[in-house]
Amino acid sequence: xxRIEIIRRPQHSxxxxxxxxxxxxxxxxxxxxxxxxxxxxxxxxxxYSYFVEPLTEIWSIHELLIKAAPLILIAVGLSVCFxxxxxxxxxxxxxxxxxxxxxxxxVVFPDFQGWYVLPVMLVLGMAGGMAYAAIPALLxxxxxxxxxxxxxxxxxxxxxFLDWLVRGPWRNPQxxxxxETIQFNSSAILPEIxxxxxxxxxxxxxxxxxALLVWFMLSRMLSxxxxxxxxxxxxxxxxxxxxxxxxTFFAFLISGALAGLAGISEVSGAVGQLRPSISPGYGFxxxxxxxxxxxxxxGIIAAGLVLALTYLGGExxxxxxxxxEKSARIFQGMVLFxxxxxxxxxxxxxxxxxRSVETAAKxx
Amino acid sequence: xxxxxxLLTVATAATPLLIAALGELVVERSGVLNLGVEGMMIMGAxxxxxxxxxxxxxxxxxxxxxxxxxxxxxxxxxxxLTLATNQYATGLALTLLGxxxxxxxxxxFVGMPGVRMQSISIPGLTEIPFIGKFLFGQDPIxxxxxxxxxxxxxxxxxxxxxxTLRAIGDNHTSAHALGVPVLRYRxxxxxxxxxxAGLAGAQLSLVYVPQWVENMTxxxxxxxxxxxxxxxxxxxxxxxxxYLFGAVTxxxxxxxxxxxxxxxQFMSSLPYLATIIxxxxxSRNKRLTLMNTPASLGKAFVPDR
Numbered sequence: 194x195x196r197i198e199i200i201r202r203p204q205h206s207x208x209x210x211x212x213x214x215x216x217x218x219x220x221x222x223x224x225x226x227x228x229x230x231x232x233x234x235x236x237x238x239x240x241y242s243y244f245v246e247p248l249t250e251i252w253s254i255h256e257l258l259i260k261a262a263p264l265i266l267i268a269v270g271l272s273v274c275f276x277x278x279x280x281x282x283x284x285x286x287x288x289x290x291x292x293x294x295x296x297x298x299x300v301v302f303p304d305f306q307g308w309y310v311l312p313v314m315l316v317l318g319m320a321g322g323m324a325y326a327a328i329p330a331l332l333x334x335x336x337x338x339x340x341x342x343x344x345x346x347x348x349x350x351x352x353x354f355l356d357w358l359v360r361g362p363w364r365n366p367q368x369x370x371x372x373e374t375i376q377f378n379s380s381a382i383l384p385e386i387x388x389x390x391x392x393x394x395x396x397x398x399x400x401x402x403x404a405l406l407v408w409f410m411l412s413r414m415l416s417x418x419x420x421x422x423x424x425x426x427x428x429x430x431x432x433x434x435x436x437x438x439x440x441t442f443f444a445f446l447i448s449g450a451l452a453g454l455a456g457i458s459e460v461s462g463a464v465g466q467l468r469p470s471i472s473p474g475y476g477f478x479x480x481x482x483x484x485x486x487x488x489x490x491x492g493i494i495a496a497g498l499v500l501a502l503t504y505l506g507g508e509x510x511x512x513x514x515x516x517x518e519k520s521a522r523i524f525q526g527m528v529l530f531x532x533x534x535x536x537x538x539x540x541x542x543x544x545x546x547x548r549s550v551e552t553a554a555k556x557x
Numbered sequence: 558x559x560x561x562x563x564l565l566t567v568a569t570a571a572t573p574l575l576i577a578a579l580g581e582l583v584v585e586r587s588g589v590l591n592l593g594v595e596g597m598m599i600m601g602a603x604x605x606x607x608x609x610x611x612x613x614x615x616x617x618x619x620x621x622x623x624x625x626x627x628x629x630x631x632x633x634x635x636x637x638l639t640l641a642t643n644q645y646a647t648g649l650a651l652t653l654l655g656x657x658x659x660x661x662x663x664x665x666f667v668g669m670p671g672v673r674m675q676s677i678s679i680p681g682l683t684e685i686p687f688i689g690k691f692l693f694g695q696d697p698i699x700x701x702x703x704x705x706x707x708x709x710x711x712x713x714x715x716x717x718x719x720x721t722l723r724a725i726g727d728n729h730t731s732a733h734a735l736g737v738p739v740l741r742y743r744x745x746x747x748x749x750x751x752x753x754a755g756l757a758g759a760q761l762s763l764v765y766v767p768q769w770v771e772n773m774t775x776x777x778x779x780x781x782x783x784x785x786x787x788x789x790x791x792x793x794x795x796x797x798x799x800y801l802f803g804a805v806t807x808x809x810x811x812x813x814x815x816x817x818x819x820x821x822q823f824m825s826s827l828p829y830l831a832t833i834i835x836x837x838x839x840s841r842n843k844r845l846t847l848m849n850t851p852a853s854l855g856k857a858f859v860p861d862r
Contacts, residue, residue: 197639199859280645336837337846341592341645342783343836346829349776357822477653484646517664522657529650530636537640541859 199541209538214485214492216538217531218499224527234514242513243506243524253505255391259463260504262396263288263472265497266455267479269400269407270448272488276411277424277444283329283344284452285476286351287322291453292460292471293355294321296374299381300363300467306380314381314457315399322453323446325351330445334438340445348476356469363467374467383462394462396455401494403451408490420444452476473504474522481529500525563807564691569765571803572702573598573757577781578788578795579702579709580753585785586713587746588726588853592648593633595778596655597751601626601758603659606671606769609762615674619698619759626755627748629655634747638740641857656772663769671767674698698760703796705753710792722746726851729858739858754778776829783832787839789849798835805831 209216225243226236247253267284274281295318298310328347332338360372368375383394411417423430423440430437460471482500486493507521537543577594584591604625609618633651636642676696677683683694713719725732725739733739761773780802788794809824840846 199639199641201859282649332833332837336841337843338833338837338840339783339786342779342786343833345779346776346783346832349829350826353822353826357820360822361820480646480649481653517661519657519661519664523654523661526650526654526657529646529653530632533642533647533650534636534640537642541641543640 196546198544213535216535220531221527242509246509247505252391255393258393258397260501261497262400263455263459263475264482265400267452268482268493269404269490270451271483274444274448277420279444280341283348286348287325287449287452288456288476289351290325291318291322291456295457299377300374310380318453318457319450322449326445326449330442376466396458396462404490566807567803570806571799573760575702575799577754577757578784580750582785584746584750586726587722587743590644590855593651596652597626597629597754598758598778599659599774600629600655601755602762603663605759606762609672615672622755622759623752627752630747630751641859660771666769673767674763696764706796729853
């Protein structure tokens with residue numbers, strides 16, 4: 194009989210802290226290979242079309258950036274929440290709120306055209322996400338209500354609200370009854386970065402900027418220090434004079450604003466109108482991105498690209514090998530499992546004990 | 558007749574919430590927070606549907622669902638208990654993986670006719686007006702859910718093992734010092750929670766709507782988590798809460814059918830809004846909440862060796 198025991202390290206291991214994401218990715222690939230073998234596919238070919246094929250063509254790299262942009266934006270915001278021990282898991286709802294709020298101008302006032310349209314849309318998108326994230330923050334600070342459950346419930350409410358909008362008041366009157374708004378006019382479309390080679394839009398640049406700004410705040414400013422202290426020990430933070438309530442608001446508002454920005458850039462840059470569903474679960478996948486990126490905005494850029502690859506890989510594997518593209522979501526779930534498991538190595542040593550030795554030792 | 562029909566549909570809507578919440582209640586009483594209920598539930602739903610569809614037997618589907626939920630919960634158990642990972646993140650991982658895996662497993666079953674679990678019928682009793690069908694003419698999972706409520710209440714508050722489990726949830730360090738095998742209790746609690754979530758999922762795909770639809774749990778696992786808080790970690794209050802939510806769900810469906818002019822999407826969001834309101838009301842009193850919550854809830858336990 195074998196048993197696994199963990200023993201706390203006297204000091205956390207810097208080595209495993211750096212290695213853990215790579216161990217996790219390696220284990221994910223191995224588990225993926227096993228999964229494909231069980232499904233009766235050639236594991237090497239499957240992994241190739243999943244993780245290499247999408248990187249072999251320029252247009253496909255553009256698609257990668259399109260998918261990575263919302264993931265990075267949302268995950269950077271979530272890192273502020275998770276570091277400060279605020280469990281905002283409703284980013285998907287804040288993403289939708291941002292997409293809807295930012296679309297007010299192009300849908301309700303399509304006659305407004307000009308350079309000012311896009312900036313107003315982006316600001317409205319951030320405001321929408323912020324306002325939506327303020328609800329769980331308010332309920333947590335004012336009524337002591339668990340933010341996990343409230344922020345998640347609001348995701349369903351936002352999805353239903355968007356569904357109502359595009360089937361009801363915002364439906365395109367000339368749209369043959371399709372549940373869609375009108376197409377945004379050209380001044381409401383986030384431009385492409387390099388039109389000649391693919392579709393990637395400025396949303397990715399916004400994501401990089403946001404990551405840099407939040408990285409600077411977390412590592413170089415007092416507010417970043419406050420976030421980390423209160424996140425690790427609320428008591429120690431209180432003694433230092435930091436307010437947990439204020440920080441909860443701050444974290445939720447930042448992450449809501451970034452999720453909202455992700456929402457409106459996706460709608461404006463990649464979709465061009467509102468539809469009943471504007472996200473393939475970006476708000477949830479971003480949770481995985483945040484953890485894989487070590488809750489560090491710079492790490493999150495890399496992690497966002499990796500997770501974006503799983504979306505493309507799923508599509509590629511479906512086309513070339515007939516593997517369901519839903520396998521991408523299994524990959525995403527596995528990444529989070531393996532990163533959490535590998536993180537154990539940072540704080541603990543793992544020992545495998547066999548029962549017989551143990552009883553013998555006790556006998557002696 | 559109308560009254561009886563409504564009562565029956567409320568019970569059908571309440572039963573999966575009740576079963577999943579009872580399982581999670583035991584898990585949380587042992588000091589573990591498993592946010593993976595939604596994931597375990599949907600795995601139960603898809604495996605139950607698939608097994609019933611392939612064998613033609615709803616009972617085999619039921620057993621498969623229970624096993625699937627329990628097996629899936631072991632993933633959470635291994636990480637959060639043996640490897641002492643963050644329980645919040647691990648539970649979320651379980652939900653995300655469950656939603657993804659169920660979508661893939663269920664892909665070939667979309668649109669297929671399912672196997673419905675038959676309701677029981679006792680001649681003479683089932684025909685009693687008003688309450689006959691409710692008491693003596695429902696599907697077996699309904700009766701299991703009621704029996705389970707009584708069993709969990711009895712176990713937690715009337716047995717020594719239940720007392721030990723609650724002690725672990727309130728202070729795992731002291732329990733460990735007294736020689737209680739903390740991790741063994743917690744593993745069993747997590748397994749029980751998984752089995753219950755799997756059973757709750759089977760109720761959805763074998764009784765509620767006997768077919769497979771992707772994401773068919775639509776947040777019920779999360780509502781079950783809220784119910785545990787709402788019930789202050791007490792089994793009979795979970796039953797009351799589940800029927801309250803069942804009533805809200807059915808009430809909004811009837812209102813939609815009557816066509817009272819409110820958009821259906823707003824009516825559909827009522828159960829989620831009700832969850833938020835109920836959580837606010839129950840957790841407003843900070844002292845009371847603190848008193849009811851298992852003190853070790855969500856904290857990783859690593860024994861001193």
